[in-house]
Amino acid sequence: MRLFSRRKKDNRFLELLIQQAEFTVEGLEALKLYMKQPDSAIAEKISRIESEEDEVRRILIDELNRTFVTPFDREDIFALSLTIDDILDYAEETIDRMVTLNVEPNQFIERMVSLLTDAAVEILRGVSELVEHPNVANDHAVRSKALENRVEQVYREALADLFRDPEDLNGVMEILKLREIYRHLSNAADRGDQAANVIGDIVVKWL
Numbered sequence: 001m002r003l004f005s006r007r008k009k010d011n012r013f014l015e016l017l018i019q020q021a022e023f024t025v026e027g028l029e030a031l032k033l034y035m036k037q038p039d040s041a042i043a044e045k046i047s048r049i050e051s052e053e054d055e056v057r058r059i060l061i062d063e064l065n066r067t068f069v070t071p072f073d074r075e076d077i078f079a080l081s082l083t084i085d086d087i088l089d090y091a092e093e094t095i096d097r098m099v100t101l102n103v104e105p106n107q108f109i110e111r112m113v114s115l116l117t118d119a120a121v122e123i124l125r126g127v128s129e130l131v132e133h134p135n136v137a138n139d140h141a142v143r144s145k146a147l148e149n150r151v152e153q154v155y156r157e158a159l160a161d162l163f164r165d166p167e168d169l170n171g172v173m174e175i176l177k178l179r180e181i182y183r184h185l186s187n188a189a190d191r192g193d194q195a196a197n198v199i200g201d202i203v204v205k206w207l
Contacts, residue, residue: 011071011131012063013060013063013064013067013070013071013077014071014127014130014131016056016057016059016060016063016081017060017077017080017081017084017127017130018124018127018128019053019056020053020056020057020060020081020084020085021084021120021123021124021127021128022124023049023050023052023053023056023088024053024084024085024087024088024091024120024123024124025117025120025121025124026049027046027049027050027053027088027091027092028087028088028091028113028116028117028120029117030042030045030046030049031046031091031094031095031113031116031117032110032113032114032117034046034095034105035105035109035110035113036105036110038098038104038105043095043099046091046092046095047092049088050088050089050091050092053085053088054085057081057082057085060077060081061078061081064077064078071131072202072205072206073202073205076198076201076202076205079194079198080127080195080198080199080202083191083192083194083195083198084123084127084195086188086191087116087120087123087188087191087192087195090184090185090187090188090191091116091188093184094181094184094185094188097180097181097184098181101177101180101181102177103177103178103181106178108154108155108157108158108161108182109158109181109182109185111154112151112154112155112158112182112185112186112189113185115147115148115150115151115154115189116147116148116151116185116188116189116192118147119144119147119148119151119189119192120144120192122140122141122143122144122147122196123140123141123144123192123195123196123199125137125140126138126139126140126141126144126196126199127199130199130202130203134202134203134206135203137199137202137203138199138200138203140199141196141197141199141200141203142196142200144192144193144195144196145193145196145197148189148190148192148193148196151185151186151188151189152186152189155182155185155186155189158178158182159179159182162175162178162179162182163175
């Protein structure tokens, strides 16, 4: 027997998860723009979005702690909220590292961010359809995982390109800086992959 209402408007947890996913998409779209036009105003916008998303997550956790009956397993609600939050955290940290290390965007970074943005859109669509169209939600989760696999492919290409014959000490330092940025984007993809897995788990449990 299903424990959740079939109407999204009656599902407070779903509403909050959707808000988190919307903020994550907004943040990644800003990150994508930053890669085309590195600008402090865009970086500040991402930081504001991340703070707003954190507030939504705090509300969700508070609701979770005060609610006896949840629409689906509370562990899944917590895990989905956490992984969505982590995606945006890594996006913000990527810009922080780029500014700190004085790293300019390159083709690999741009491609990874573009794929991450598309994957986040699929996560948002998956969360939005969890209650009313769970099979559709799972389809979006599968698409998100495919996009995140492509992020990992670009990550490996970037690393291979990075370690081709550094000319001097400055070249080695540049390798270390770029590897740090690539690693943050790869971590964001990993968290997105886990978010998609949680969506799939929820669908399997409640169908």
